[in-house]
Amino acid sequence: MSDFLRTAAMYQPGSMTMPAEFYLAPAIFAEEIERIGLRRWHCVGRSERIAKPGDFFLRNVAFEPLIIVRDRNGQARAHFNVCRHRGTQICEKGSGHFSETIQCPYHAWTYTIDGRLIGAPHMQDVAGFSKADHGLHQAQIAEWDGFLFVNLDPAAPPFHEAFAPVLDRFARFDLSRLKIARRVSYQIESNWKLVFQNYCECLHCPTIHPELSCKLPYQSGANDLVEGPFLGGYMEITAGNESVTMSGRPAARTIADLSAEDRRRAYYYTLMPNLMLSIHPDYVNYYTVWPVSPERTVVESEWLFHPDAFGDPGFNPDDAVAMWDVTNRQDWHITEQSLAGIKSRRYRPGPYSSRESVPAAWDRAYLDLMGR
Ligand code: FES
Ligand SMILES: [Fe+2]
Numbered sequence: 001m002s003d004f005l006r007t008a009a010m011y012q013p014g015s016m017t018m019p020a021e022f023y024l025a026p027a028i029f030a031e032e033i034e035r036i037g038l039r040r041w042h043c044v045g046r047s048e049r050i051a052k053p054g055d056f057f058l059r060n061v062a063f064e065p066l067i068i069v070r071d072r073n074g075q076a077r078a079h080f081n082v083c084r085h086r087g088t089q090i091c092e093k094g095s096g097h098f099s100e101t102i103q104c105p106y107h108a109w110t111y112t113i114d115g116r117l118i119g120a121p122h123m124q125d126v127a128g129f130s131k132a133d134h135g136l137h138q139a140q141i142a143e144w145d146g147f148l149f150v151n152l153d154p155a156a157p158p159f160h161e162a163f164a165p166v167l168d169r170f171a172r173f174d175l176s177r178l179k180i181a182r183r184v185s186y187q188i189e190s191n192w193k194l195v196f197q198n199y200c201e202c203l204h205c206p207t208i209h210p211e212l213s214c215k216l217p218y219q220s221g222a223n224d225l226v227e228g229p230f231l232g233g234y235m236e237i238t239a240g241n242e243s244v245t246m247s248g249r250p251a252a253r254t255i256a257d258l259s260a261e262d263r264r265r266a267y268y269y270t271l272m273p274n275l276m277l278s279i280h281p282d283y284v285n286y287y288t289v290w291p292v293s294p295e296r297t298v299v300e301s302e303w304l305f306h307p308d309a310f311g312d313p314g315f316n317p318d319d320a321v322a323m324w325d326v327t328n329r330q331d332w333h334i335t336e337q338s339l340a341g342i343k344s345r346r347y348r349p350g351p352y353s354s355r356e357s358v359p360a361a362w363d364r365a366y367l368d369l370m371g372r
Pocket of ligand 1: 083084085086087088104105106107108109
């Protein structure tokens with residue numbers, strides 16, 4: 001078991017919020033795409049979405065259109081959704097199944113599911129043309145604990161190096177076998193970093209989250225990841241409750257064979273740059289965060305449960321979904337209010353308190369990625 005540090009104990013005196021330009025300036029947003037979007041490992045969803053060979057879904061990472069698909073050998077692939085003929089986006093439907101091949105609807109260039117070009121009408125007349133040179137471009141892809149990660153940079157370090165500090169950290173929760181019960185997509189009129197900072201602290205819980213606050217005492221936080229791109233730890237579930245659900249009762253059987261300690265805790269982690277992972281005794285909910293512009297963010301969230309829970313008589317995923325759907329909307333609203341204030345000419349960086357040591361650490365990790 002890892003060591004935990006109380007939230008206030010990891011506070012660095014003098015920690016301040018970031019200047020307004022980080023939330024508003026198009027130039028900084030463009031730099032984020034270059035330094036983070038195009039270079040870092042992004043979570044794109046769960047492996048379950050491409051359970052069988054041929055299953056696919058589309059995902060934009062840093063505005064690059066990708067087809068995430070499982071090939072005939074069971075290998076996940078991330079093809080650029082860009083035809084090698086005249087560039088057309090090949091695939092329009094958000095998700096589905098390729099039975100044999102991937103075909104561009106424009107002039108019928110045809111690719112295997114693993115991305116090789118096998119059909120290109122009339123190209124045999126073109127001197128020097130070789131199908132072997134015109135396979136779909138691919139991004140790096142990795143699977144870990146049931147999550148799919150993509151990296152657009154061919155020179156990026158492999159996933160197992162980039163995520164080395166957390167690779168085994170969640171093993172006891174057996175996350176890879178969990179199954180999706182619900183997905184919700186949220187549109188937020190705020191900057192993506194405000195979404196992360198907000199997730200990183202519970203100082204706001206008593207004021208913003210009346211429903212959540214009676215399940216999680218906001219001062220109970222302690223963290224085992226305290227510096228760098230991966231941050232977070234646990235909160236104690238308030239006595240008398242067995243989970244963080246609307247009713248306080250479990251929504252499902254426990255996600256794994258958990259220790260007594262883990263049954264009383266909820267774990268919250270941010271994994272830079274785009275994953276927020278919430279682990280409860282009976283369910284996991286996670287968020288992928290997608291910057292659209294300095295002032296707009298899409299967050300996609302899914303709720304995951306033990307695969308055998310779905311047939312249980314007491315299975316009540318709505319109890320967990322409602323808890324966070326209500327809480328999420330409160331969070332998104334306050335991050336929108338936050339950005340609205342930061343847009344004022346009078347905004348200046350303000351002091352973080354000792355209960356905001358995690359967002360301060362998140363900012364340091366972000367500034368590090370940005371080379372500041
Ligand atoms: S652009 Fe795809 S086949 Fe012509
Ligand atoms: Fe919150």
